[in-house]
Amino acid sequence: MSGQRYGGVHSPGEAGKAARRAETAGSTAPGPRGRTSPFAGRRAMRVDLRARLMFILPAPLLFAALLGIGGGNIAATGLSLTGFACLMFAAWMLAEGQKAARAYAARAVARRPAIPRLIIAALASGLGVALAQLAGTGGPVTAAGFGLVALAAHVAAFGIDPLENKGIDLSDAEHGRVADAIDHAEKLLREIHDDAQGIGDHEIAERVLSLCDEVLALLRRIEQDPRDLTRARRYLSVHLVGAHEATRKYAENHEALDDPNLRADYLALLSELEASFQRGRDKLLADDRTDLEVEIEVLRDRLGQEKA
Amino acid sequence: MTQPWVRWLAFAVLAATVLVSSCQALAAPAGTVAALQIVAGSAL
Numbered sequence: 055m056s057g058q059r060y061g062g063v064h065s066p067g068e069a070g071k072a073a074r075r076a077e078t079a080g081s082t083a084p085g086p087r088g089r090t091s092p093f094a095g096r097r098a099m100r101v102d103l104r105a106r107l108m109f110i111l112p113a114p115l116l117f118a119a120l121l122g123i124g125g126g127n128i129a130a131t132g133l134s135l136t137g138f139a140c141l142m143f144a145a146w147m148l149a150e151g152q153k154a155a156r157a158y159a160a161r162a163v164a165r166r167p168a169i170p171r172l173i174i175a176a177l178a179s180g181l182g183v184a185l186a187q188l189a190g191t192g193g194p195v196t197a198a199g200f201g202l203v204a205l206a207a208h209v210a211a212f213g214i215d216p217l218e219n220k221g222i223d224l225s226d227a228e229h230g231r232v233a234d235a236i237d238h239a240e241k242l243l244r245e246i247h248d249d250a251q252g253i254g255d256h257e258i259a260e261r262v263l264s265l266c267d268e269v270l271a272l273l274r275r276i277e278q279d280p281r282d283l284t285r286a287r288r289y290l291s292v293h294l295v296g297a298h299e300a301t302r303k304y305a306e307n308h309e310a311l312d313d314p315n316l317r318a319d320y321l322a323l324l325s326e327l328e329a330s331f332q333r334g335r336d337k338l339l340a341d342d343r344t345d346l347e348v349e350i351e352v353l354r355d356r357l358g359q360e361k362a
Numbered sequence: 363m364t365q366p367w368v369r370w371l372a373f374a375v376l377a378a379t380v381l382v383s384s385c386q387a388l389a390a391p392a393g394t395v396a397a398l399q400i401v402a403g404s405a406l
Contacts, residue, residue, distance in 0.1 A: 104373050111377055114384035121388070134387050141380060179376070183383045190386030204379045210364065210372030 104211065105148050108179075112141035115186055122189075133189035140182030144208075147175035151215060158216050162277040165233045170215045180205030232283050236273055239290050242298045243269055249305040255317075261324045262301065268331035269294060275338055289334045297327050 115138040122131030151171030158164045184201030192200065243266050250262035272290075276283050304320045 107377065108380075111380045112384050114381070114388040118384070118387040118390070130387070130390065137383075137387070179380070183379050186380075186383035186387045190383065190388075190390045192383075192386065200379055200383055204376055207372045207376035207379065211369050211376055212373075213364065 102149075102152055105145070105152055108145035108148055109142065112138050112145075112182065112186070115141065115189070118189060130189050133185050137182045137185030137189060140178045140185060144175045144178035144182055147171045147178060148208075148212060151175055152212070155213075155216060158220065161220065161233075161236075162274075163232050163236070164216075164220045165230060166217055166219055167215050170217075172212055172215045175212070176205050176208035176214070179208045232276065235283055235287075235290060236277065239269065239273055239294055242294050246298050246301045249301045253305050253308060258317075258321065258324075261321060261328075265297065265324055265328045265331070268328050268335070272331055272335050272338075275335060286334060286338060289331060293327055293330055293334075297324075 115134050119131050119134035119138060122128075122134055148171070151167070151174075154167040154171060158167065180201040183204035184197040187197035187200045188194070246262060247266055250259050253259070269289075272286060276286055300320065300323055304316070308316065308320075
């Protein structure tokens with residue numbers, strides 16, 4: 055297998071120059087082999103510092119609980135521990151809620167999150183702060199006041215979950231069908247990508263990335279116009295599942311079998327699948343063109359009849 | 363859409379309420395006595 059030159063924006067020589075040119079041209083510019091980055095069109099996972107801090111801030115409560123155990127104060131210990139648990143749960147719900155909200159924002163068609171995690175996080179924060187106050191010196195009124203302030207501040211700082219489905223006007227069932235199909239396809243893609251990386255073969259990893267690009271382009275197209283799902287179902291249900299199975303089996307068996315023909319067959323399959331997804335995307339575009347042409351023809355006929 | 367500075371301000375309020383409440387629980391008389399007892403116990 056031939057070696058390949060690598061180079062980043064800070065690399066010296068030609069590799070660095072090429073990388074700098076690519077960066078100047080924009081992050082979505084095709085790479086040296088004309089391929090866009092994997093999972094193009096998706097936002098990178100962002101780590102929210104504020105959400106992370108919510109895991110650290112209640113730490114004194116844990117120490118208070120430990121000291122309560124040392125002092126034999128059961129009530130204070132119980133309140134501190136429950137308050138700590140509530141605040142940790144709130145921080146976890148917040149992180150999960152932000153993840154779900156980002157996934158929702160990145161999609162053209164999406165269902166609202168099934169569990170309102172950010173709202174639950176705000177309520178748990180309020181409860182946790184109120185319990186911490188009770189464990190300290192605060193009376194019930196102060197505790198309730200602090201709890202309400204924490205709840206309101208949480209909602210203002212992190213917002214609430216999306217409460218409505220997003221996308222073009224579709225019935226609930228149809229909406230769910232499209233979102234489920236895209237979710238499922240993306241899950242399969244992630245698994246294919248992970249299996250291919252695990253094989254440890256640079257050429258296979260590259261080819262699988264290239265295939266992922268094609269499939270993602272098809273998925274983005276379906277997101278833009280979910281009516282394409284019916285036309286593209288064959289690609290997602292047969293071809294993608296086939297690619298997933300083949301990659302999994304190759305990853306499991308390639309070392310034990312150690313057969314160069316097997317590798318060649320697998321690479322050929324990847325090429326065929328990539329070409330097939332490319333054809334699928336072209337066909338969707340062609341169908342759209344036909345639909346438009348038919349619509350124009352019908353309108354022209356109608357205008358002609360009105361003139362007559 | 364909420365302005366970013368409002369979000370940061372709200373976060374500061376939230377962080378302050380959580381931190382102050384937690385520290386008050388830690389510094390409550392029972393907690394302080396227990397802390398002193400532990401420190402004294404370990405010193406002895």
